[in-house]
Amino acid sequence: xxxxxxxxxxxxxxxxxxxxxxxxxxxxxxxxxxxxxxxxxxxxxxxxxxxxxxxxxxxxxxxxxxxxxxxxxxxxxxxxxxxxxxxxxxxxxxxxxxxxxxxxxxxxxxxxxxxxxxxxxxxxxxxxxxxxxxxxxxxxxxxxxxxxxxxxxxxxxxxxxxxxxxxxxxxxxxxxxxxxxxxxxxxxxxxxxxxxxxxxxxxxxxxxxxxxxx
Amino acid sequence: xxxxxxxxxxxxxxxxxxxxxxxxxxxxxxxxxxxxxxxxxxxxxxxxxxxxxxxxxxxxxxxxxxxxxxxxxxxxxxxxxxxxxxxxxxxxxxxxxxxxxxxxxxxxxxxxxxxxxxxxxxxxxxxxxxxxxxxxxxxxxxxxxxxxxxxxxxxxxxxxxxxxxxxxxxxxxxxxxxxxxxxxxxxxxxxxxxxxxxxxxxxxxxxxxxxxxxxxxxxxxxxxxxxxxxxxxxxxxxxxxxxxxxxxxxxxxxxxxxxxxxxxxxxxxxxxxxxxxxxxxxxxxxxxxxxxxxxxxxxxxxxxxxxxxxxxxxxxxxxxxxxxxxxxxxxxxxxxxxxxxxxxxxxxxxxxxxxxxxxxxxxxxxxxxxxxxxxxxxxxxxxxxxxxxxxxxxxxxxxxxxxxxxxxxxxxxxxxxxxxxxxxxxxxxx
Numbered sequence: 001x002x003x004x005x006x007x008x009x010x011x012x013x014x015x016x017x018x019x020x021x022x023x024x025x026x027x028x029x030x031x032x033x034x035x036x037x038x039x040x041x042x043x044x045x046x047x048x049x050x051x052x053x054x055x056x057x058x059x060x061x062x063x064x065x066x067x068x069x070x071x072x073x074x075x076x077x078x079x080x081x082x083x084x085x086x087x088x089x090x091x092x093x094x095x096x097x098x099x100x101x102x103x104x105x106x107x108x109x110x111x112x113x114x115x116x117x118x119x120x121x122x123x124x125x126x127x128x129x130x131x132x133x134x135x136x137x138x139x140x141x142x143x144x145x146x147x148x149x150x151x152x153x154x155x156x157x158x159x160x161x162x163x164x165x166x167x168x169x170x171x172x173x174x175x176x177x178x179x180x181x182x183x184x185x186x187x188x189x190x191x192x193x194x195x196x197x198x199x200x201x202x203x204x205x206x207x208x209x210x211x212x213x214x
Numbered sequence: 215x216x217x218x219x220x221x222x223x224x225x226x227x228x229x230x231x232x233x234x235x236x237x238x239x240x241x242x243x244x245x246x247x248x249x250x251x252x253x254x255x256x257x258x259x260x261x262x263x264x265x266x267x268x269x270x271x272x273x274x275x276x277x278x279x280x281x282x283x284x285x286x287x288x289x290x291x292x293x294x295x296x297x298x299x300x301x302x303x304x305x306x307x308x309x310x311x312x313x314x315x316x317x318x319x320x321x322x323x324x325x326x327x328x329x330x331x332x333x334x335x336x337x338x339x340x341x342x343x344x345x346x347x348x349x350x351x352x353x354x355x356x357x358x359x360x361x362x363x364x365x366x367x368x369x370x371x372x373x374x375x376x377x378x379x380x381x382x383x384x385x386x387x388x389x390x391x392x393x394x395x396x397x398x399x400x401x402x403x404x405x406x407x408x409x410x411x412x413x414x415x416x417x418x419x420x421x422x423x424x425x426x427x428x429x430x431x432x433x434x435x436x437x438x439x440x441x442x443x444x445x446x447x448x449x450x451x452x453x454x455x456x457x458x459x460x461x462x463x464x465x466x467x468x469x470x471x472x473x474x475x476x477x478x479x480x481x482x483x484x485x486x487x488x489x490x491x492x493x494x495x496x497x498x499x500x501x502x503x504x505x506x507x508x509x510x511x512x513x514x515x516x517x518x519x520x521x522x523x524x525x526x527x528x529x530x531x532x533x534x535x536x537x538x539x540x541x542x543x544x545x546x547x548x549x550x551x552x553x554x555x556x557x558x559x560x561x562x563x564x565x566x567x568x569x570x571x572x573x574x575x576x577x578x579x580x581x582x583x584x585x586x587x588x589x590x591x592x593x594x595x596x597x598x599x600x601x602x603x604x605x606x607x608x609x610x611x612x613x614x615x616x617x618x619x620x621x622x623x624x625x626x627x628x629x630x631x632x633x634x635x636x637x638x639x640x641x642x643x644x
Binding site: 009011012015016018019022023053054059060061084085087088089106107108110111112113116137140 | 445448449452453454456457459460461462463464466467501504505508509512515516521522524525526530533534537538539540
């Protein structure tokens with residue numbers, strides 16, 4: 001996969017380049033700021049951009065803004081935002097356009113390499129990857145919907161992974177469940193939360209997040 | 215003889231000061247009496263306030279002149295005691311002017327100057343005239359016949375040698391006479407200084423302003439320091455731990471690749487594989503420990519300066535808090551940015567209010583209001599819980615110290631049965 005990296009800290013930029021190169025990907029550009037990102041994406045048309053939220057010159061949320069700008073200009077641009085902290089509000093902004101191909105992960109997640117590589121593949125394929133921390137924040141907030149309270153423990157687990165953007169087969173693998181029972185749980189969840197049934201992962205993630213955000 | 219010049223100059227200045235006091239004393243008394251009477255009479259009408267301010271303006275100019283005049287004797291003019299008058303309406307300005315002791319001390323001096331100036335001026339003029347008269351006796355005394363003067367005076371005044379003796383006498387008395395004039399002027403000027411110099415009020419006002427300014431600098435420096443620590447953690451410790459995690463992840467991957475390639479190679483395959491599994495487990499443990507370290511650092515950073523506050527400002531940060539709360543929270547207010555120290559303190563007020571509402575008050579909904587009111591920022595957290603919160607609780611106490619360091623106030627109103635209202639107000643010039 002051809003990837004552009006935007007990360008201002010040299011240590012992490014080089015670490016990320018090495019990690020991705022060692023796992024068989026090609027880093028076509030590694031830049032340190034938002035204008036650099038816009039230029040690199042325009043030049044290389046990568047399969048995916050991995051962008052730090054906080055970039056120079058302001059060290060605020062320039063990375064996120066640049067990512068939103070990229071996706072507004074070219075809707076099929078795939079972006080994975082990484083950060084040392086996650087904010088629900090930022091996740092909502094990323095998902096707001098309703099198209100897949102976005103991810104939002106804590107930088108810590110790169111240490112669980114297989115999950116991280118999975119997330120990259122998902123986002124590049126047009127899916128979503130939401131950090132478990134974001135999903136946890138959503139559940140705290142969603143606790144006031146009585147629908148969430150009616151879920152069984154297993155359904156909660158499935159909903160958690162669904163919100164992170166995992167596909168049915170990935171959920172099966174993560175929870176050691178048969179595809180049939182995962183489908184049964186998902187039907188149960190959609191019923192209890194009063195959501196319209198959906199097959200496509202993106203639509204599912206959006207429905208779940210919209211519900212929890214509500 | 216080099217010291218004669220300065221002494222002579224000082225004496226002349228003292229004489230001028232005392233002589234001027236004769237005129238100033240009369241003018242001062244007249245102005246003080248007339249302006250006070252007119253202001254008093256007009257105070258019952260609409261004209262009272264402007265006339266009072268106008269009269270005070272003139273009095274202050276007069277007193278300013280007196281301060282400069284006293285400088286002839288004291289070496290430097292007396293400093294101005296006035297505190298700037300603030301106030302939007304006429305009434306506020308009148309009250310602020312009247313509240314300054316300097317306003318009334320000026321008037322007191324104009325009245326006291328009349329007797330002091332009269333006595334000092336007359337004494338100085340008489341002493342100077344007599345002494346200079348004696349010294350200049352040969353020039354004028356011949357024209358004034360004094361046949362009936364008593365004994366010591368008659369020979370002195372009517373004979374030529376006597377007149378020259380008067381010159382000697384006058385010159386002999388000159389130094390003490392000059393000293394007397396200077397002493398007298400010093401006395402009057404000291405009285406002027408006692409009434410016209412900056413008093414305790416002005417010093418206290420200045421001291422208060424100085425303390426407020428230095429405290430503001432301390433608070434700003436502290437806010438900047440917290441942000442710097444947050445940046446340092448972000449770019450330093452946190453980044454290094456993530457980098458270590460990346461290295462570890464690659465190591466674990468290599469180990470797995472080696473282990474899967476291992477069995478095909480001949481040799482101590484069984485021992486190597488189990489050893490590899492052990493190392494793999496250890497690497498997994500190290501990775502989890504790093505994750506915990508990062509989670510702990512994130513908690514720490516949120517506690518000192520939440521990143522979203524830096525990124526997006528108070529309103530967005532409070533909206534994020536509202537989103538994370540298990541309660542149904544409504545946030546009212548606009549997205550105006552305030553000074554970093556105010557935003558930070560306001561953020562923690564809301565965080566504490568929401569946490570208390572969820573934890574102790576058993577509330578189900580909360581309203582957060584952020585609003586600017588003139589030169590103040592108001593933050594209010596209202597819940598629908600059962601109330602009865604202890605205003606001296608440790609969390610609120612720390613919060614109050616934080617708010618008060620910004621000259622703000624924190625009040626909590628929590629009657630049994632609720633609702634609880636946490637209200638903070640910060641001064642913040644628009």
